Amino acid sequence: MPHHPNKGNKNPGLKYFSDVDPEKVFYDLREIGHGSFGAVFYARHVQSKEAVAIKKMSYSGKNTNEKWGDIVKEVEFFIGLDHEHCVKYHGCYLKDHTAWLVMEYCVGSASDILEVHKKPLQENECAAISHGALSGLAFLHQNNRIHRDIKAGNILLSEKGIVKLADFGSASMKSPANSFVGTPYWMSPEVILAMDEGQYDGKVDIWSLGITCIELAERKPPLFNMNAMSALYHIAQNDPPQLNMDNANWSTEFSVFIAKCLSKQPGGRPCADELLKEPFITRRRPPNTILDLIDRTKNQVRELDTDNYNRITRIIMNEEVDGAESTPPSSQQSTPQSRNGAAMVENVEDRIESLSLNSRSSSISEDSNGETGQIIVQERVNDGPFILTQPTTEEVEDRFATLRPAQFVRRQMQEHKSDAYREQLQVYKRLRQQHQKLIVQLEQRQQGDMYGHRKNLEREFENQMHNFDKQMESLKIKHRQELESKTKTGMDDEKKLLRLIKDQQDGELKEVSIQLKNDYKKAKQQLKQDEQLRRASVTSSQLKEQYNQHTKQQEMLKASEHVHMREEELRNFRRDQLIGRQHTERSLLIEEMNTLQSQKDQAHRMLLRHHECTQKLEYKQLKGMHQLREDQQSHLHETERDNQTEYNKKAEMDLQKKHLLELRQRPKTLKAQELKVKKQFHEACKTQERQYKVLKKEMLAREPREKHAEIIQKCKEDRVRKFADLGTQYEQSISDLLQKQKVRLDEIQLTELEALRAQLKQEEEVLNTYQARQSKHLKNHIEREMDELKGRVTLRRELLEQRMVEESTRLQDIRLERLQDLQTRHSKELKDFETVSRRHIEGSPRNSSRHSYTSGFSESERGRFNQGSPRHSNRSLGTPSSRHPVQSQPSRESSASTVSLSSSQYGEPPGYGMQNNMAGVSSRSRQSSMDSRNGVAGDRRSYHGPSSGSRR
Numbered sequence: 001m002p003h004h005p006n007k008g009n010k011n012p013g014l015k016y017f018s019d020v021d022p023e024k025v026f027y028d029l030r031e032i033g034h035g036s037f038g039a040v041f042y043a044r045h046v047q048s049k050e051a052v053a054i055k056k057m058s059y060s061g062k063n064t065n066e067k068w069g070d071i072v073k074e075v076e077f078f079i080g081l082d083h084e085h086c087v088k089y090h091g092c093y094l095k096d097h098t099a100w101l102v103m104e105y106c107v108g109s110a111s112d113i114l115e116v117h118k119k120p121l122q123e124n125e126c127a128a129i130s131h132g133a134l135s136g137l138a139f140l141h142q143n144n145r146i147h148r149d150i151k152a153g154n155i156l157l158s159e160k161g162i163v164k165l166a167d168f169g170s171a172s173m174k175s176p177a178n179s180f181v182g183t184p185y186w187m188s189p190e191v192i193l194a195m196d197e198g199q200y201d202g203k204v205d206i207w208s209l210g211i212t213c214i215e216l217a218e219r220k221p222p223l224f225n226m227n228a229m230s231a232l233y234h235i236a237q238n239d240p241p242q243l244n245m246d247n248a249n250w251s252t253e254f255s256v257f258i259a260k261c262l263s264k265q266p267g268g269r270p271c272a273d274e275l276l277k278e279p280f281i282t283r284r285r286p287p288n289t290i291l292d293l294i295d296r297t298k299n300q301v302r303e304l305d306t307d308n309y310n311r312i313t314r315i316i317m318n319e320e321v322d323g324a325e326s327t328p329p330s331s332q333q334s335t336p337q338s339r340n341g342a343a344m345v346e347n348v349e350d351r352i353e354s355l356s357l358n359s360r361s362s363s364i365s366e367d368s369n370g371e372t373g374q375i376i377v378q379e380r381v382n383d384g385p386f387i388l389t390q391p392t393t394e395e396v397e398d399r400f401a402t403l404r405p406a407q408f409v410r411r412q413m414q415e416h417k418s419d420a421y422r423e424q425l426q427v428y429k430r431l432r433q434q435h436q437k438l439i440v441q442l443e444q445r446q447q448g449d450m451y452g453h454r455k456n457l458e459r460e461f462e463n464q465m466h467n468f469d470k471q472m473e474s475l476k477i478k479h480r481q482e483l484e485s486k487t488k489t490g491m492d493d494e495k496k497l498l499r500l501i502k503d504q505q506d507g508e509l510k511e512v513s514i515q516l517k518n519d520y521k522k523a524k525q526q527l528k529q530d531e532q533l534r535r536a537s538v539t540s541s542q543l544k545e546q547y548n549q550h551t552k553q554q555e556m557l558k559a560s561e562h563v564h565m566r567e568e569e570l571r572n573f574r575r576d577q578l579i580g581r582q583h584t585e586r587s588l589l590i591e592e593m594n595t596l597q598s599q600k601d602q603a604h605r606m607l608l609r610h611h612e613c614t615q616k617l618e619y620k621q622l623k624g625m626h627q628l629r630e631d632q633q634s635h636l637h638e639t640e641r642d643n644q645t646e647y648n649k650k651a652e653m654d655l656q657k658k659h660l661l662e663l664r665q666r667p668k669t670l671k672a673q674e675l676k677v678k679k680q681f682h683e684a685c686k687t688q689e690r691q692y693k694v695l696k697k698e699m700l701a702r703e704p705r706e707k708h709a710e711i712i713q714k715c716k717e718d719r720v721r722k723f724a725d726l727g728t729q730y731e732q733s734i735s736d737l738l739q740k741q742k743v744r745l746d747e748i749q750l751t752e753l754e755a756l757r758a759q760l761k762q763e764e765e766v767l768n769t770y771q772a773r774q775s776k777h778l779k780n781h782i783e784r785e786m787d788e789l790k791g792r793v794t795l796r797r798e799l800l801e802q803r804m805v806e807e808s809t810r811l812q813d814i815r816l817e818r819l820q821d822l823q824t825r826h827s828k829e830l831k832d833f834e835t836v837s838r839r840h841i842e843g844s845p846r847n848s849s850r851h852s853y854t855s856g857f858s859e860s861e862r863g864r865f866n867q868g869s870p871r872h873s874n875r876s877l878g879t880p881s882s883r884h885p886v887q888s889q890p891s892r893e894s895s896a897s898t899v900s901l902s903s904s905q906y907g908e909p910p911g912y913g914m915q916n917n918m919a920g921v922s923s924r925s926r927q928s929s930m931d932s933r934n935g936v937a938g939d940r941r942s943y944h945g946p947s948s949g950s951r952r
Contacts, residue, residue, distance in 0.1 A: 013069075013075075016076070016079065017075075017099070018091060018094075022095055022100045026046065026052065026054065026102070027043065027046055028042075028044050029042070029043045029054065030042045037169060038055065038057045038058055039055075040054070041053070041055075042402070052090055052105050053104065053105040053106070054100050055100075056099070057098065057099045058098045059071060060098075070169065071099045074101070074169045075101065076173065077145070077168045077171045078103070080143070083135075084162060085135045085136035085139070085164055086164060086166075087104045087106065087164045087165065087166045088103060089102075089103055089104075090103055103166075104158070104164070106156035106157055106164060107158065107403050108156070108402055108404055109156050109157070110153075110156075110157070110212075111152040112403040113157075113293065113297050114219050115404075116304070117296075118219075120219050120248070121216045121293070123250060123251060123254055124285040124286065126213055126217060126254070127254075127280055127283070129155060129163055129290070130209065130212075130257075130280075131163070131276070132162065133150065133155050133163055134276050135163075135272075135276070136163070136164065137150070137165070137205050137209070138272035138276065141205070141271065145171060145173055145175065146171060146172040146177055146202050147171050148170045148171055148181050148191070148208075149167060149182050149186070149208070150165075150186065150209050151208060151215065151221075153167075154167040157290060157293075157294060157403070159294075161290035161291040175202055176200055176201045177199060177200060177201075178200065180192070180194060181433075182204075184228040185222070185223060185224055185228070186207075186208040186211045186212065186221060187208070187232065187235060188200070188203070189207075189236050191204050192232050193236055200266065201266070202271070202272070204266075206261050206271070206272065207262060207269065209261055210240075210258050210261025213243075213254075214258060217254075218243075218244060223241070227644075227763060229425070229428065229644065230763040230766055230767065233766050237766075237769065237770055237773055239264070240263070240264050241262065242258070242262075243258045256278075257275070257281070260275070261275070297403045298403065427639075428640075431635075432636070435635075438628065438632070439625070439629070439632075442624065442628055449621070453613070457614070460606070461606060461607075464602070464603065465603075468602075468603075471595070472595065472596075475591070475592060479588045479591075486580075486581070490577050490580075490581075493573075494570070494573060497569065497570070498570075501562075501566050501569055505565075509555065512554055512558050516547070516550070516551050520544075524543060527543050575837075578833060579830075582829070582830075585822060585826075586819070586822060586826075589819065590819075597811060600807060600808065600811060607804070608800070611796065618793065619789065622785060626786075629778060629782070633774060633775065633778055637771045637774070640771065641767070644763065648760045652753075652757075652760075655752060659752075662749070674734055677730065677733050681730040681733075689719075692719050696712070699715065700712075
C-alpha cells in the first residue's frame, strides 16, 4: 500500500505528489461531477483565487496497489501535456489515502450541453467541437499517446470557448497498446478484440470521435438503447453505424466525415492531421460558435434553476396552507393529523435546506449582475410559518460558472450508486485486464525460462568446446613429445651409427697398417735376397722411403674411402629416417583429423539434442499459452453469459415492477372513471325524476281525481322499473369498464413482455454469435501459431542439418587438402634429399684422389702394395632397427647435408657438423608440423558452433 511522502520512502510514484495539506491550499470546494473514480470538485486557490477543478481519487479498500498504479499513470500522463486543447495540469496532493489531482477548470462538457438543451447540436457547433478535439488528438498521437475514452462527456469547454480534452485515466503512454479500456458504446472494434487479434494505435480515438459526432447530432450514441455488454458484441461483429440523414438536414460533408472516422478497418481510417483538412472541419463558420453555445446553455441553466425554485416554492406553500388548515385554533393539544402535518413541515424544511445548497452550487456567474437561484429560508421570531423570499441581487466575485444544473449532479450520484450495469461492466473490464495481465506474466515467465534454457545449453556447449580444446591441446602435446622422442632417438641412433662406422674404419686402418708393415717386411727381406744376389734395383733407404710414401698414400686413400662410405651410410640412414618421420607425421595427422571428426560428430549430436530440447520446450510453452487463452475465453464467455442472464432477469423484473405499479395505480384510474360513470348515472336519474314529475303532473291534470291514485301507483311502478333499468345499465357500464381496462392493461403488458423477451432473445443471439466468432478466431489463431512454430522448428532443423553437412564437407576437404599438402611436402623433401645426395656423391674426390695417390709407383710396386690393402666394397653396416624421421625443410636439408659432408672432408670429427645441423633442422621441422596442426585445431571450433567461422 502506498504511503504519504516522507524521507526515505522509495515508492517512485510519490515524487509527483506534494506533502502540503490540500485543504489549506484550496477553499470553497463544491462537487460538480461524480463517477466510478470518485468525484470532481470546483475550488479556488487560497493565494491566487484562481478557479481549479480537483479530481479526488481514493486508493483505499480493495485492489489498493492497482488503484494506486492507475493514479500514478494518470498523473504521469498529465504531467507531459502542454497543449491548448488539453486540460492543463496544476499539481497533485495526498490526504487520507485520497489523491487530489488539481487541473484547469472548465465550465462544462459537450454532454452537459446536450443534457441541458434536450436536443441535438447544430452542425457548425459539432464542427467546432470536433475541430478542437482533433487538434488535441493530433498532439497526443504525435507523442505516441492514446486517449482511449473520447466521448462528449470528456470534451470540455472553457470559459473562453476553447475545446479541451479531459479525463486521461484510461489513456496510454505508449502506442501501440492492447488493453481493454474505455466506455462500451464509444469503443472501437479493435479495442474490443485487442486481446484476441493484436494491438491497436491512435486510430481508436478517431473511431470514438466519429461516435461522439453521432452523439452530438442525435443526443445519444448508437446502440444506446441496448445493454452495454450487448453493444460491445454488436460493435465487434457488425457494420459500423451511420449518421441518420432522415430526421435532420445534415450536410454530405458531415456524413462523409463520420463515415471516414467509422471505417471498420483501422488502416482505412485517416489520422487526426488528415481529418483536420476535411471540408467539414475547414469550412467557414461563425467565429464565436462555441461562446454563443455556452451563453445559450447558461441561460437555459438559469431558466431551469428558476423553474425549479418556483416549483419548490409552490410545493412548500401548499404544504404550509394544508398544515394551517389541519390545526384547529381552539384546541390546546395537537391531534394526530396536526402532528403528522408538523412532521411533514419538518421534512420539507430539511428538503428546502438541501435544495438550497444544491441551488447555490449550480448558480451561474456572468460579467453582468444577474439573479441567483438560491432559496433563502427565514424563520419568524414567534416560530410561525417559514417565509421564502427571493435573494437580493449583489455582486459576488468568486461565483463559479458551470453548465450543469444542481439536479444533474445529484441525479448522477444516485445513478452511479444504483447502476448495477456499471458495476457489471467494471467487473468485466477488470476480468479482461486481469486476463491480459496473466498473459503478459506467462509470456515473461516463458521468456525467462527460455532464456535460462538457452543459457544452460550455451554453457553446456561451451564446456564441451572447452573439453575439446583441452583434448586437442593434450593431443598436440602428445604429438610434440612423440616427435621430440623420435627425433632424439634418431639422433642417438645416428651417433651410434657414427661410432660403429668409426670403430669399423679404425679396424680397417689398423689392418691396412699391419698389412703394409708385413708387405714392407717381405719387401725388405726380398731386397736383402736381391742384394745378396746383386739383383737389387733400389737400396734399403730408398725402399723405406717408398714404403713410407706408399703407406701414406694408402692411408689417405683408405681415409677417402672411409669418408665416402660414411657419407653413403649416413645418406641411407637419413633417408630411412626421413621416410620414417614422414610416415609418423602422416599417422599423427590422420589421428588429429580423426579426433576432429569425432569431436565434430559429438558436437553435432549435442546440437541435435539441444534442438530437440528447445523444440520440446517451445511446444510446451505454446501449449501452455494456448491452454491459458482457452481457459480465459471459457471463463470470459461464462461471465458474459452470466451477465446476460442477470441482465435478462433484471430487465424482466423491472418490467414486472412496472406492471405491478400500473396494477396498483389502476384502482385510482378506475375510481376516477367510475366516478364519472356514477356522475352520469346521477344525471340520468335526476333527468328521469324530472321527466317522471312532469309526466305525472300532466297525467293527473288530464284524468279525473278518482283515477289519480291509480295513475300515481302506475307512475310509481313505471318509475321503479326505469330506475331499475338505469341501475342495471350502471352496473353493466362499471363491469364493462373494469373488463375493458383489465383487458387493455393485460394486452399492453403482454405486448411489452413479448417485446422485451424478443429483444433479450436477440441480444442472446448476438452474444452467441459473438462468442462463436471468438471461439473460431481463437481456434484459428492457435492453429496458425502451431503451424508457425512447426515451420520455425522445421526450418531451424533444416538449417542445422545443412550447416552440419557443410561443416562435415569442409572438414573432409581440409583433411584431403592437408594430406595432399603433406604428401607434396614429403615428395619434395625426398626429391631434394636425393638431389643433394647425388650432387654430393658425384662431386666426391674419391677417384681422383686415389689415382693421384698411386700414380707415382711402378706397376710392380702398386701390385705389391695393393695385394694386401683392403678394397672398398659394398659392405653394409648394421644400423639400429628403430629409425625415426626428422622433419626438415628441403632447402635446409640439402644445406645441412652439404655442410656435414664438407665438414667431414676437411678433417672435422665425423658427425660433428651433421649433428649440429640435424638439431636445427629437427627443431624447425617440429615447429612447422606444430604450426600446421595449430591451424587445423584453430579451425575446429567452426565445426561446432553456428557463430564460429573458418579461420583457414
